Amino acid sequence: MKTVFSPRHRGHANQLELMAGAIVPGFELPSRAEFIHDRILEVGLGDIVAPKDFDLSIAERVQAKDFLDFLPTVYPRWKELGREGTALAYTWPTRGLRGDVVPECLDGALGHYSFDAGCGFVEGTWDAIKSSHDVALTAAELVKEGAGSAYALCRPPGHHAGSNFMGGYCYINNAAVAAEYFRVNGAKRVSILDVDYHHGNGTQEIFYSRSDVQVINIHGDPNQEYPYFLGYKEETGAGEGEGFNINYPLRWGTDWAGWSQALKDGIQKLEAFGPDVVIVSLGVDTFEKDPISQFKLKTEDYPKIGALIKAIGKPTLFVQEGGYAVADIGVNAVGVLTGFEG
Numbered sequence: 001m002k003t004v005f006s007p008r009h010r011g012h013a014n015q016l017e018l019m020a021g022a023i024v025p026g027f028e029l030p031s032r033a034e035f036i037h038d039r040i041l042e043v044g045l046g047d048i049v050a051p052k053d054f055d056l057s058i059a060e061r062v063q064a065k066d067f068l069d070f071l072p073t074v075y076p077r078w079k080e081l082g083r084e085g086t087a088l089a090y091t092w093p094t095r096g097l098r099g100d101v102v103p104e105c106l107d108g109a110l111g112h113y114s115f116d117a118g119c120g121f122v123e124g125t126w127d128a129i130k131s132s133h134d135v136a137l138t139a140a141e142l143v144k145e146g147a148g149s150a151y152a153l154c155r156p157p158g159h160h161a162g163s164n165f166m167g168g169y170c171y172i173n174n175a176a177v178a179a180e181y182f183r184v185n186g187a188k189r190v191s192i193l194d195v196d197y198h199h200g201n202g203t204q205e206i207f208y209s210r211s212d213v214q215v216i217n218i219h220g221d222p223n224q225e226y227p228y229f230l231g232y233k234e235e236t237g238a239g240e241g242e243g244f245n246i247n248y249p250l251r252w253g254t255d256w257a258g259w260s261q262a263l264k265d266g267i268q269k270l271e272a273f274g275p276d277v278v279i280v281s282l283g284v285d286t287f288e289k290d291p292i293s294q295f296k297l298k299t300e301d302y303p304k305i306g307a308l309i310k311a312i313g314k315p316t317l318f319v320q321e322g323g324y325a326v327a328d329i330g331v332n333a334v335g336v337l338t339g340f341e342g
């Protein structure tokens with residue numbers, strides 16, 4: 001299968017995040033994408049191609065225009081204030097505060113458009129976000145044109161970003177944009193299968209009231225795990241979307257036995273839905289050695305994931321999400337893809 005990759009992700013580097021009472025170097029490192037890229041060459045998965053330049057018209061159908069317009073302005077505004085380093089929010093509009101105002105002050109606007117302090121901006125952040133969006137759409141186009149499968153090596157990831165907010169290292173929801181692209185280009189039904197360790201709250205929120213995009217999530221139980229405030233089992237969709245959102249929250253320590261049971265159940269529900277195309281939000285932070293995660297999947301499990309997805313027999317777009325055990329992420333992510341190839 002072909003991979004779409006852009007070196008422009010590299011400018012999103014040295015950003016800081018808030019964790020456990022400290023401002024720390026971000027876990028979402030440029031080397032993540034480089035290890036995956038190098039592993040693709042090593043195993044000879046297929047050609048690696050550059051993204052085309054897409055406009056944001058598809059993205060604007062799933063994420064608010066004012067939010068998308070805000071993203072490229074952040075770092076220039078930060079610098080105008082005489083600041084350097086990482087632009088990061090520190091105040092959020094929770095219950096009892098106004099969620100409907102976008103303060104003139106950049107710090108307030110950053111808080112308005114995010115739900116955590118996981119989305120820092122540096123000089124190259126917007127260009128990386130835009131390149132990641134273009135990577136997803138270019139790979140989606142390959143699948144639309146009959147490729148059977150394609151891999152969008154996206155960085156930054158996307159599944160925590162919702163209709164008008166960022167968070168969890170995610171700004172534009174690449175998988176959601178790809179799903180909308182398929183709908184606009186003739187697919188009647190699209191399934192998003194999110195196997196990242198963390199619940200894809202943004203993807204769930206974007207499609208929660210829709211019956212044309214099924215969203216299936218397998219993730220750390222939000223009672224124990226980030227993002228804490230979404231991803232519970234009883235969230236099954238609303239209105240037209242009732243029944244089209246499916247969550248499998250799993251406890252810390254879940255290994256292949258428990259995890260694969262959820263995957264097989266999810267795949268049954270996916271097959272019952274009968275999508276024209278499957279999008280896999282491919283996080284490999286389910287790995288036993290992931291530094292911020294608590295599942296116990298092993299390197300040998302990842303090809304089995306790919307094989308189970310292949311057996312669905314649908315055109316499939318893989319979109320890279322998380323995975324922070326940097327030295328192993330290449331072998332694990334590409335393991336899913338080689339398992340799919342058979």
Ligand code: Q9C
Pocket residue numbers: 019118157158159160168169170196198226283285292321322323
């Ligand atoms: N205790 C993705 O995998 N921070 N995002 C957790 C660790 C947020 C992960 C702090 C993790 C976000 C795309």
Ligand code: ZN
Pocket residue numbers: 196197198283285321322323
């Ligand atoms: Zn994750």
